Amino acid sequence: MNFEAIIGLEIHVEMKTKTKMFSSAPIRFKAEPNTNITYLDLAYPGSLPRLNKQGVINAIRVSHALHMSIDDTLYFDRKNYFYADLPKGYQITQQDRPIGKNGYLEIEVNDQKKKIGIERLHMEEDTAMQHHYSDYTLLDYNRVGIPLVEIVSLPEIRTGEEARKYVEKIKEIVTYLDVSDGKMENGSLRCDVNVSIRPFGSDKFGTKVEIKNLNSTANIEAAIDYEILRQSSLLIKGQEIAQETRRFDEAKKETVLMRVKTDAVDYKYFSEGNIPPVHLSQEFIRHAIETSNELYDQKLERFLNDYKLNDVDAKILLSSKELADYYDEAAKNTKLYQPLANFVISEVLGYLNKNNISIGEFNVKPNNISTLVEILNNKEINSKQGKDIFQKMIETNKDPLTLKNEMGATLITDKDKIRADVLEIISQNPTLPTDYKNGKTRALGFVMGLLMKKNRGKVEPNLANEIIKEELLK
Amino acid sequence: MNNYLNLSIVELHNLLLKGEVKPSTLVLEAIEKCKNDEFNALEALNFDEALKKAYELDKKEVPSDNYFFGIPYIAKDNLSTKGLETTGGSNILKGYVPSFDATVISILNSLDAIMVAKSTLDELAMGGSGRSGHKGLQYNPFDKTKMHLIGGSSSGSAIVTAASYVPFALGSDTGDSIRKPASYGGLVGYKPTYGLISRFGLFPFSVSLDHIGYFTRSVEDAAILFDALNKYDENDYTSSLKERTKVCPLDEKEVKKVAVISEVISSIKDEKILNSFKNYVQELENRGVKVDYVNVDSNLLKAIYPSYIIISSAEATSNNANLDGVKFGNRKEGKTYQEVMFNTRNEGFGELIKRRFILGSYALMKENQEEVYLKAKRVRHAIVDTFNKILDEYDAFIAPAAPSVARKVNEDSDALDDTYLIADNYLAIGNFGGYPSITIPLGLKEGLPFGLSITSKIFADKKCFEVAKLSEDIIGLKGLSTSNIDEFIKEGK
Numbered sequence: 001m002n003f004e005a006i007i008g009l010e011i012h013v014e015m016k017t018k019t020k021m022f023s024s025a026p027i028r029f030k031a032e033p034n035t036n037i038t039y040l041d042l043a044y045p046g047s048l049p050r051l052n053k054q055g056v057i058n059a060i061r062v063s064h065a066l067h068m069s070i071d072d073t074l075y076f077d078r079k080n081y082f083y084a085d086l087p088k089g090y091q092i093t094q095q096d097r098p099i100g101k102n103g104y105l106e107i108e109v110n111d112q113k114k115k116i117g118i119e120r121l122h123m124e125e126d127t128a129m130q131h132h133y134s135d136y137t138l139l140d141y142n143r144v145g146i147p148l149v150e151i152v153s154l155p156e157i158r159t160g161e162e163a164r165k166y167v168e169k170i171k172e173i174v175t176y177l178d179v180s181d182g183k184m185e186n187g188s189l190r191c192d193v194n195v196s197i198r199p200f201g202s203d204k205f206g207t208k209v210e211i212k213n214l215n216s217t218a219n220i221e222a223a224i225d226y227e228i229l230r231q232s233s234l235l236i237k238g239q240e241i242a243q244e245t246r247r248f249d250e251a252k253k254e255t256v257l258m259r260v261k262t263d264a265v266d267y268k269y270f271s272e273g274n275i276p277p278v279h280l281s282q283e284f285i286r287h288a289i290e291t292s293n294e295l296y297d298q299k300l301e302r303f304l305n306d307y308k309l310n311d312v313d314a315k316i317l318l319s320s321k322e323l324a325d326y327y328d329e330a331a332k333n334t335k336l337y338q339p340l341a342n343f344v345i346s347e348v349l350g351y352l353n354k355n356n357i358s359i360g361e362f363n364v365k366p367n368n369i370s371t372l373v374e375i376l377n378n379k380e381i382n383s384k385q386g387k388d389i390f391q392k393m394i395e396t397n398k399d400p401l402t403l404k405n406e407m408g409a410t411l412i413t414d415k416d417k418i419r420a421d422v423l424e425i426i427s428q429n430p431t432l433p434t435d436y437k438n439g440k441t442r443a444l445g446f447v448m449g450l451l452m453k454k455n456r457g458k459v460e461p462n463l464a465n466e467i468i469k470e471e472l473l474k
Numbered sequence: 475m476n477n478y479l480n481l482s483i484v485e486l487h488n489l490l491l492k493g494e495v496k497p498s499t500l501v502l503e504a505i506e507k508c509k510n511d512e513f514n515a516l517e518a519l520n521f522d523e524a525l526k527k528a529y530e531l532d533k534k535e536v537p538s539d540n541y542f543f544g545i546p547y548i549a550k551d552n553l554s555t556k557g558l559e560t561t562g563g564s565n566i567l568k569g570y571v572p573s574f575d576a577t578v579i580s581i582l583n584s585l586d587a588i589m590v591a592k593s594t595l596d597e598l599a600m601g602g603s604g605r606s607g608h609k610g611l612q613y614n615p616f617d618k619t620k621m622h623l624i625g626g627s628s629s630g631s632a633i634v635t636a637a638s639y640v641p642f643a644l645g646s647d648t649g650d651s652i653r654k655p656a657s658y659g660g661l662v663g664y665k666p667t668y669g670l671i672s673r674f675g676l677f678p679f680s681v682s683l684d685h686i687g688y689f690t691r692s693v694e695d696a697a698i699l700f701d702a703l704n705k706y707d708e709n710d711y712t713s714s715l716k717e718r719t720k721v722c723p724l725d726e727k728e729v730k731k732v733a734v735i736s737e738v739i740s741s742i743k744d745e746k747i748l749n750s751f752k753n754y755v756q757e758l759e760n761r762g763v764k765v766d767y768v769n770v771d772s773n774l775l776k777a778i779y780p781s782y783i784i785i786s787s788a789e790a791t792s793n794n795a796n797l798d799g800v801k802f803g804n805r806k807e808g809k810t811y812q813e814v815m816f817n818t819r820n821e822g823f824g825e826l827i828k829r830r831f832i833l834g835s836y837a838l839m840k841e842n843q844e845e846v847y848l849k850a851k852r853v854r855h856a857i858v859d860t861f862n863k864i865l866d867e868y869d870a871f872i873a874p875a876a877p878s879v880a881r882k883v884n885e886d887s888d889a890l891d892d893t894y895l896i897a898d899n900y901l902a903i904g905n906f907g908g909y910p911s912i913t914i915p916l917g918l919k920e921g922l923p924f925g926l927s928i929t930s931k932i933f934a935d936k937k938c939f940e941v942a943k944l945s946e947d948i949i950g951l952k953g954l955s956t957s958n959i960d961e962f963i964k965e966g967k
Binding site: 039043044045047048078080082083084088089090137266268270273274275276 | 552554560562567570572573574576673674675677678680681682708709710711712788791794795796797798800801802811812815835838839840843847
């Protein structure tokens with residue numbers, strides 16, 4: 001029998017804000033445990049929530065990028081349960097009225113575009129980080145209250161590949177909007193997957209299995225592909241699929257049972273009385289959208305149209321938002337867009353790859369790269385000198401013009417001096433003009449080689465070419 | 475022993491201004507009275523800090539525009555006080571020392587009022603009898619034989635004001651937790667419009683019904699205290715954004731028209747109370763105030779108590795879910811986090827609290843929520859709609875604050891009769907609608923006080939005070955306390 005997989009994804013994205021969603025505690029990456037906290041984060045009696053405006057703006061921006069309709073009134077609810085990492089005994093979330101509804105995103109599979117529907121996007125808050133040891137657990141409340149958006153897809157994903165591309169697209173959107181780090185490895189983007197299968201043509205849904213602890217997009221794809229196979233073989237054997245939660249074992253590349261689901265937990269949702277409904281004006285929503293960062297697709301269009309880059313180069317530069325931003329910044333300083341792209345891709349990216357560092361850790365200022373590209377393009381230096389200056393820029397953080405002077409990296413453009421050298425070379429090889437006139441064009445290259453050797457490569461090549469020709473033809 | 479603290483805030487302020495008393499004189503008197511507390515009113519004591527501050531203030535000039543300079547007061551123990559144990563009247567918070575002050579405490583600190591102690595309450599402000607807190611029951615100070623309750627949940631704050639340990643005390647009111655004990659204690663008890671006094675630092679019972687308020691012995695004191703505490707607070711997202719205006723000076727001549735809810739009056743059986751109310755209404759009319767008897771569906775009124783219990787218990791389960799022994803409070807150990815939570819809550823909460831939590835959880839369960847919790851909320855809306863219409867027409871609605879004087883310590887009410895369902899519980903209308911509502915003394919019966927309740931529409935706090943001021947003039951029990959009740963009785967009150 002042939003089966004069709006029905007896959008739904010729930011993605012939690014940590015929002016980048018200065019302070020927490022409902023408290024004034026700062027959010028600082030890599031801070032000492034339990035230092036980014038205030039009264040509400042420990043749920044001290046009498047502490048009260050406030051609403052983080054930037055958190056709302058970020059949620060609006062993501063909703064808009066996902067083509068969702070945006071609610072003009074914010075309602076918050078409480079999700080009640082007892083857990084060690086949940087200080088208040090409830091999580092503030094949006095159960096009844098999510099800020100974003102009915103959206104979609106587009107992925108490309110086998111050169112075909114496919115729309116994946118998105119049911120809802122809602123705002124909520126993160127829980128404490130637990131550090132488990134053999135006989136005790138430590139709690140770090142720094143993570144408590146960090147703004148989250150949860151994005152729930154419709155069950156329209158059919159394969160592991162589609163799921164991976166869907167998550168990659170979400171990651172691309174939140175990082176390009178600069179509302180999140182979007183790093184699965186850090187947990188700033190987390191994904192739970194529901195998989196069920198059914199015979200092709202059936203309109204009933206099979207039993208859903210949930211997969212948790214997926215820490216990379218590759219694992220999402222692998223886990224789903226494995227799970228589809230596992231469920232198919234169970235059904236073929238006539239066995240039932242149990243409603244359960246599984247996790248992905250990275251070493252075995254298999255999903256393994258975590259727990260069998262009994263009746264769903266009753267979270268006793270009800271409205272959060274400490275945050276009355278908040279009306280959002282159309283102007284506020286519009287402003288949040290208009291002032292948001294460019295998405296990948298918008299940036300690509302601009303790189304192709306405004307910078308006139310070729311498709312391959314544009315996509316390489318857009319392979320990370322940070323690199324694209326770096327190029328954008330450098331491009332403010334020059335009109336030599338394609339040479340700049342060439343330099344960034346071959347030299348800068350080459351250096352990053354060789355040293356296994358990210359553009360964020362690269363200390364050369366973008367405008368120094370554009371200056372370097374300008375002087376290379378003006379033939380003030382040759383490519384060998386360009387490479388030397390680039391290396392020095394990385395080491396010393398100095399600007400290329402200063403380095404050019406310090407390193408004596410200039411080209412000889414004095415015509416009389418060049419001509420004297422050329423004449424000297426010809427006088428030592430008197431047959432060259434005749435050879436050249438007889439069509440042996442190698443003669444020109446020969447003179448050029450000796451000229452460069454004599455001057456350690458520092459002769460302006462176009463000028464030299466011209467003078468050699470003149471002298472050989474005399 | 476001195477008895478300056480039997481005076482009002484305004485009178486004390488004038489003595490301080492004239493230099494006839496010093497802040498330390500007042501604080502020493504308050505401490506002395508707290509030390510001799512016979513009614514089981516107190517929690518943590520703040521004597522050393524209070525005296526230190528009083529001696530500092532002794533050296534300063536008394537500012538003529540600050541009524542609260544050097545005035546001692548007591549705060550209910552569900553208000554967070556930095557560095558001073560705050561238990562909410564519950565064993566589960568034994569030993570909990572907050573790291574921040576409630577906004578009302580900060581405001582009073584900045585006005586140089588001096589907090590001398592915390593007052594006890596029904597456990598986590600639930601119960602309303604003054605019997606359920608971890609300190610046991612609180613006695614009504616008007617009965618030296620200790621046969622009567624003061625009522626709750628702000629039981630301790632009512633005692634310390636009635637027995638003039640201090641001229642005012644802070645409380646909280648979720649159903650009638652200030653206004654009911656005010657009735658039993660012959661006090662002025664005020665609950666403002668929801669959102670005018672910040673709830674930041676108030677241990678939550680039911681956030682949509684909780685209000686911070688207070689006890690005084692005069693309407694004027696209540697009004698000046700309102701003007702001090704009526705401030706926007708960015709820490710409370712429900713804090714009203716309305717521009718704040720002072721209610722003082724009050725103008726009783728502004729009172730034109732009040733409503734009496736006939737069904738509340740007809741559910742009261744006590745002849746003495748009915749008679750006092752009738753005489754008072756007569757005098758109101760004599761002074762040119764129009765008094766209309768208005769009918770409200772008695773089924774709607776009988777639904778107040780059940781819907782109040784459902785809504786408040788549902789919210790209470792969630793609001794107190796933070797008390798799990800993991801982060802603070804009186805932790806009871808266990809092998810797993812579940813055991814810690816279970817043991818802490820099982821040993822920490824009293825029986826009444828557990829019953830309310832079970833009720834609240836039941837109301838919120840998925841299969842019950844529509845029929846129980848959401849229905850109760852719809853009833854609340856229906857009640858508020860009804861009273862909004864009445865309050866749009868009248869300056870206030872008035873009725874006795876309770877159908878009886880204080881209950882005996884071992885007396886239980888009959889939860890099925892109309893007197894209980896209506897007259898004993900209608901004050902929750904004030905919390906349902908967030909209305910400004912005040913209790914003032916109405917009369918005395920065999921040495922025990924009973925009160926009058928006045929409720930106005932939201933943001934009409936000034937009007938509520940004006941009706942109260944006029945009524946206080948008519949009734950003539952201004953300043954009533956345990957130390958002067960005999961004089962009032964001699965006057966024939």
